[in-house]
Amino acid sequence: MSGFFSKKPTVEQQLKANDRVMRKTQRDLERDRGKMEREEKKLEMEIKKAAKQGNKQACTVLAKQLVALRKQKTRSYNTGSKISAIGNQQKLMHSNMKMATAMGTTTKTMQQMNKVMDPQKTAKMMQEFEKESTKMEMSEEMINDTLDDILTESGDEEEQDAVVNQVLDEIGIDITGKLLDAPSAHSGRLGESSKAGTSADDDIERQLAALKDL
Structure with a gap:
């Protein structure tokens, strides 16, 4: 058996x-x-x-x-x-x-x-992935723009401009990009710059007064 x-x-x-x-x-x-x-x-x-x-x-x-x-x-x-x-x-x-x-x-x-x-199923999955990926990128861009609008206050730009101008003055470059005199290139010249501006204003006022007397 x-x-x-x-x-x-x-x-x-x-x-x-x-x-x-x-x-x-x-x-x-x-x-x-x-x-x-x-x-x-x-x-x-x-x-x-x-x-x-x-x-x-x-x-x-x-x-x-x-x-x-x-x-x-x-x-x-x-x-x-x-x-x-x-x-x-x-x-x-x-x-x-x-x-x-x-x-x-x-x-x-x-x-x-x-x-x-399944080739058709796989192609569909790839299309859906591309579609959702595009949506995600758009959503991320919109969220970033919204956050920038919320976090940026109205006075920030003016304050930033003032800081930039001050830094440019300290290194000897004015707004138009021209170089100032070499002695004003070192740090600690903010006070002197303001005095120079006041002197220029006085000259302009004297010239206007002289025009009125003519």
Whole structure:
């Protein structure tokens, strides 16, 4: 009963079993050929002996046996060659079966991937992603603009302009980008600059008064 329910051997197991049988057969053939070669030499010696004795009938019988023995030895070599060819063919078939199995597995994998990765569904997902990404960028830009409007007060720009002008005066550059005199380039000249401005105003007032007197 155990033999009836025994598992069917796998391809690998069957190949190994076949290889053992063929190797054993080859060894048996080589052993038989060794015996035939020894018998062949023995017949050759007997033929030479009978020829020296002038026994033509014995020479003829022995010669026929030698020819048959040599034919048998040739058939043994042919059989060994065929067995070797069968072994090589079996290995090639096994290799082809492995490749076919690998291709079948790859085909199933591709089929599963094609089922999972629907091209139309994937294209739609990419379009939705691009759409939502654009929306996000627009929303981010709007939020940034709103935050800038809320955080920027009306007096900030004027205050910033005053600070910029002060810094430019300190480094010796006026609003128009012209260089002032070198002595005013060092720091601590804010007071002197204001005095220069007051002197200029006084000159303008004197000129206006002189025009009125004319």
